[in-house]
Amino acid sequence: MIIDIHGHYTTAPEGLETWRKRQIAALTDPAITIDTADVRISDDEIINTLESNQLLKMRERGIDLTIFSPRASFMAHHIGNAATSAAWASVCNELCYRVTQLYPAHFAGAAMLPQSPGADTRTCLEEMERCIRDYGFVAVNLSPDPSGGHWTAPPLSDRYWYPIYEKMVEYDVPAMIHVSTSCNPAFHTTGAHYLNADTTAFMQCLTSDLFTDFPTLRFIIPHGGGAVPYHWGRFRGLAQAMHIDDIHSKLLKNIFFDTCVYHQPGIDLLTRVIPVENVLFASEMIGAVRGIDPLTGFAFDDTRRYIDSAALTATEKKLIFESNARRVYPRLDSLLSAQGR
Amino acid sequence: MIIDIHGHYTTAPEGLETWRKRQIAALTDPAITIDTADVRISDDEIINTLESNQLLKMRERGIDLTIFSPRASFMAHHIGNAATSAAWASVCNELCYRVTQLYPAHFAGAAMLPQSPGADTRTCLEEMERCIRDYGFVAVNLSPDPSGGHWTAPPLSDRYWYPIYEKMVEYDVPAMIHVSTSCNPAFHTTGAHYLNADTTAFMQCLTSDLFTDFPTLRFIIPHGGGAVPYHWGRFRGLAQAMHIDDIHSKLLKNIFFDTCVYHQPGIDLLTRVIPVENVLFASEMIGAVRGIDPLTGFAFDDTRRYIDSAALTATEKKLIFESNARRVYPRLDSLLSAQGR
Numbered sequence: 001m002i003i004d005i006h007g008h009y010t011t012a013p014e015g016l017e018t019w020r021k022r023q024i025a026a027l028t029d030p031a032i033t034i035d036t037a038d039v040r041i042s043d044d045e046i047i048n049t050l051e052s053n054q055l056l057k058m059r060e061r062g063i064d065l066t067i068f069s070p071r072a073s074f075m076a077h078h079i080g081n082a083a084t085s086a087a088w089a090s091v092c093n094e095l096c097y098r099v100t101q102l103y104p105a106h107f108a109g110a111a112m113l114p115q116s117p118g119a120d121t122r123t124c125l126e127e128m129e130r131c132i133r134d135y136g137f138v139a140v141n142l143s144p145d146p147s148g149g150h151w152t153a154p155p156l157s158d159r160y161w162y163p164i165y166e167k168m169v170e171y172d173v174p175a176m177i178h179v180s181t182s183c184n185p186a187f188h189t190t191g192a193h194y195l196n197a198d199t200t201a202f203m204q205c206l207t208s209d210l211f212t213d214f215p216t217l218r219f220i221i222p223h224g225g226g227a228v229p230y231h232w233g234r235f236r237g238l239a240q241a242m243h244i245d246d247i248h249s250k251l252l253k254n255i256f257f258d259t260c261v262y263h264q265p266g267i268d269l270l271t272r273v274i275p276v277e278n279v280l281f282a283s284e285m286i287g288a289v290r291g292i293d294p295l296t297g298f299a300f301d302d303t304r305r306y307i308d309s310a311a312l313t314a315t316e317k318k319l320i321f322e323s324n325a326r327r328v329y330p331r332l333d334s335l336l337s338a339q340g341r
Numbered sequence: 342m343i344i345d346i347h348g349h350y351t352t353a354p355e356g357l358e359t360w361r362k363r364q365i366a367a368l369t370d371p372a373i374t375i376d377t378a379d380v381r382i383s384d385d386e387i388i389n390t391l392e393s394n395q396l397l398k399m400r401e402r403g404i405d406l407t408i409f410s411p412r413a414s415f416m417a418h419h420i421g422n423a424a425t426s427a428a429w430a431s432v433c434n435e436l437c438y439r440v441t442q443l444y445p446a447h448f449a450g451a452a453m454l455p456q457s458p459g460a461d462t463r464t465c466l467e468e469m470e471r472c473i474r475d476y477g478f479v480a481v482n483l484s485p486d487p488s489g490g491h492w493t494a495p496p497l498s499d500r501y502w503y504p505i506y507e508k509m510v511e512y513d514v515p516a517m518i519h520v521s522t523s524c525n526p527a528f529h530t531t532g533a534h535y536l537n538a539d540t541t542a543f544m545q546c547l548t549s550d551l552f553t554d555f556p557t558l559r560f561i562i563p564h565g566g567g568a569v570p571y572h573w574g575r576f577r578g579l580a581q582a583m584h585i586d587d588i589h590s591k592l593l594k595n596i597f598f599d600t601c602v603y604h605q606p607g608i609d610l611l612t613r614v615i616p617v618e619n620v621l622f623a624s625e626m627i628g629a630v631r632g633i634d635p636l637t638g639f640a641f642d643d644t645r646r647y648i649d650s651a652a653l654t655a656t657e658k659k660l661i662f663e664s665n666a667r668r669v670y671p672r673l674d675s676l677l678s679a680q681g682r
Contacts, residue, residue, distance in 0.1 A: 144527070151490070151527040186485070186492040191544035191579050195568040196537035203532035223572070227536040230571035231564070233604025237630035237641040238532050263574025269610045289578035300578035 001341060002304065003325040003332070004058070005139075006176065006222055006258050006282030007066035007107075009096055011053040013045035019091060020074070027080050036090050046098055053286055055106060061304050063283070067325075067332065068096055069110035069141050073189055075180035077146035082119040089114035089127050097135040105339065108332050109137035110176065113164070115146040117153065122163045132171045138331040139220075140168065142175040144201050149184030149193055156201055156219075157208030165214050172330050174218035174256075177201040190288035198226025202255065206239060206247070211254040218254055218328055220280065224261035224270050232273040248275065256328055258282035259303050259320065262289050264296075267306035276316045280324045281307060342682060343645065344666040344673070345399070346480075347517065347563055347599050347623030348407035348448075350437055352394040354386035360432060361415070368421050377431050387439055394627055396447060402645050404624070408666075408673065409437055410451035410482050414530055416521035418487035423460040430455035430468050438476040446680065449673050450478035451517065454505070456487040458494065463504045473512045479672040480561075481509065483516040485542050490525030490534055497542055497560075498549030506555050513671050515559035515597075518542040531629035539567025543596065547580060547588070552595040559595055559669055561621065565602035565611050573614040589616065597669055599623035600644050600661065603630050605637075608647035617657045621665045622648060 019039045026032040058066060070092035077085050089112045100109045111131035113124040131137040142164065145151050154160045156177070168175060182193035198221045204210075211217060221228065228235060239247040256278050261267050271279060282303065289300045298305055307320055326333035360380045367373040399407060411433035418426050430453045441450045452472035454465040472478040483505060486492050495501045497518070509516060523534035539562045552558060562569065569576060580588040597619050602608050612620060624644045634641045648661055667674035 149492070151492070151525055153527065155527055184492055186494065186496055186545070187541055188544040188548055191547065191576065192537075192541040195540050195572060196533075199536050199568065200528055200533040203529040204527070206532065207529055223575075227540065227568035227571065230568065230607050230610060231536060231602060231604075233602070233607060233634065233641050234564075234630055235532065236636075237603055237632050237634065240632045240635075241630070261572060261574070262578055263572075263614070265610050265613050266571050266574060269571060269606050272606045273604070289575055289582070291578050291581045293574065293578065294581075295577075300574050 001064040002062055002321045003281060004063045004066040004283050004285070005220065005280045005325050005329070006260055006284045007054060007068045008071045008284070008287060009068060009099065010071045010286050011049045012071065012095060013041045013049055015039055015041040015045070016091070016095060020088065023084065023088060024079060027084065034087070036087050039091050039095070041095065043098070043102060046102060050099065050103065055103070057285055058106065061302055063304065065105070066107055067110050067139060067329070068099055068107040070096055070112040072141065072178050073181040075112050075143065076148065077115040077143060077180060078117055078148035078183060080116070082114065082116040082123045085114035085116045086123065086127065093127065093131050093135065100136065108335055109135055110139040110141055111137045112141055113143070115143055117147045121161055124164055125167050128164070128167050132173055132331070136331070136335065138329045138335065139173050140175045141178045143179050144177055144197055144204070145179050148180060149182035149187045155204040155208065157204055157210045165217050169214055169216055172216070174220055174328050176220040176222055178222055194223055194288070195226045198223050199228055202226065202228045202235070205251055205255060206235065206244070207242070211251070218256065220256045220258055220328070222258045222260055222282070222284070224259060224266060225257040225274070229257065229270045229273050252278050256280050256324070259307060260284045260301075261306070262300040262303070263293070264306050264309060267303065267310055271310050271312055276312065276319050277324060279320050280328065281321045342405040343403055343662045344622060345404045345407040345624050345626070346561065346621045346666050346670070347601055347625045348395060348409045349412045349625070349628065350409060350440065351412045351627050352390045353412065353436060354382045354390055356380055356382040356386070357432070357436060361429065364425065364429060365420060368425065375428070377428050380432050380436070382436065384439070384443060387436075387443060391440065391444065396444070398626055399447065402643055404645065406446070407448055408451050408480060408670070409440055409448040411437055411453040413482065413519050414522040416453050416484065417489065418456040418484060418521060419458055419489035419524060421457070423455065423457040423464045426455035426457045427464065427468065434468065434472050434476065441477065449676055450476055451480040451482055452478045453482055454484075456484055458488045462502055465505055466508050469505070469508050473514060473672070477672070477676065479670045479676065480514050481516045482519045484520050485518055485538055485545070486520050489521060490523035490528045496545040496549065498545055498551045506558050510555055510557055513557070515561055515669050517561040517563055519563055535564055535629070536567045539564050540569055543567065543569045543576070546592055546596060547576065547585070548583070552592070559597065561597045561599055561669070563599045563601055563623070563625070565600060565607060566598040566615070570598065570611045570614050593619050597621050597665070600648060601625045601642075602647070603641040603644070604634070605647050605650060608644065608651055612651050612653055617653065617660050618665060620661050621669065622662045
């Protein structure tokens, strides 16, 4: 089977944005009341948005299941405070939970965390538990920069983040390290901020002993690892200068890269330099890049074609398409096994 | 001949750092006086540092000439104010000028600019003119983030930067877009901040009409263009979504990438996706990555070997090694022509 580990509900029904706008308006207008129970989205609306978008393309492309989380660019943790983020995350995660209930064979959930700049990360734990325990989600998305492009949070190796890691370890769920929208005019959200965050997160891990403290913690660095595989020689060299004998044994038990790289040469490089056990199939469809590549006649984000065409054996492709995901996301494996898959 | 367009004086004699420490101390201690004339570095010291480092390796690797600028990570524009940066840039540039006078066949100068967070960019023009007109420098280094990792400056497309561009156009010199040290704990300087800045700068250009306003302006994006070539499909797709029909005609008359990518697969990707006319040989030797790659037995930053081994014709290699540099840096071409090269 083919598992896409990186999908967001970018096509959510309008009721979601309506609720969010009202929530933001309420921040400055005390006359406006807002409640998480006020979201008005019917099952039919959910079905329509998925059948005409994500599910349609999954069927076209032969993708069996997508790990599905709230829209990354809309997380916008910088808006309001921790309570704002708590309500917004709750609404978004519940909507993804409904998706997984409507299509249990096609979608598994990953939680958005109610992060907020400077807030104690323990404020994320209740929502995290609810998503994993009650909703059956298999992963979380963790933003290393809840400020939205101002990078005011400490590095991922800082103890600030440890409560989240302890909960991840307790439930054996991995985190995708994924920022949200940039409100810094220097950084284009999907063309710079996302890729920069990927590279930044990797380097934060390389320069720390995080995985000594949490040997079973697992991070997925999305968007093909940002700049990391392209500069793998640079990172091996920097590691060597830091007296890290082997970057593989230091990081690659804990760090994985997805395949959201939207052209064949990029996927060829990724699969050439990164061990195949550390590469997980993903497309982030429907996401940042939605067009047809005039050079190929196929969608830029139809990443299955690049894996199919890469110089990989059938065994290696199976690792990338399925087995690695089941290993890195054990709760997904349990869900699938329970379905007889 | 082989021209390395990206070298910094990372091995400068101790007198330079001594002066800088005194300058920084003077910022908080009015009893300390500091003058740019106080730098104590002899010609012999310059000769010794180069003969045992950069020149030694240039000879070993067959590099004929390096475009040489002050150490990037020491620019530290965030320290003090515009006057601090003016004095520091003056000292650093003069030292590079002495290098070019001692070794006119081996080094051509590129200027560090006295940038300072929030300062009017016109404060850079006097130093820029001095370096180009009086010192014969052939390029400048421009930091898109003089704050040192806090990214408080407007994008490169903003009119804030136009005085520098007007002067670049007037003298027909290109700029390498190069940040300095990161004082933001989120960003490792050479493992994250440098690469992030490269990607960020490219995207700032893509989302603007900068090169409509300045059709002859030329930027070199160092470190192989950050994450850009690896994600070339993503950038082509984002451009298409912005109704930019052809990213090549929009940007590639003005933007060039260097070859500071420290492994063969990275160089293979770079030369596969970016037109060969836009790739300029560089190593940033002696720089961020100084070790020997155990996989090859050669220095990570011995990038000539990767170009030699890439699937390129002799004509294409000549473009990368020499002709592109002479075209993009016309003042370098004039210097070389005057030397009969």
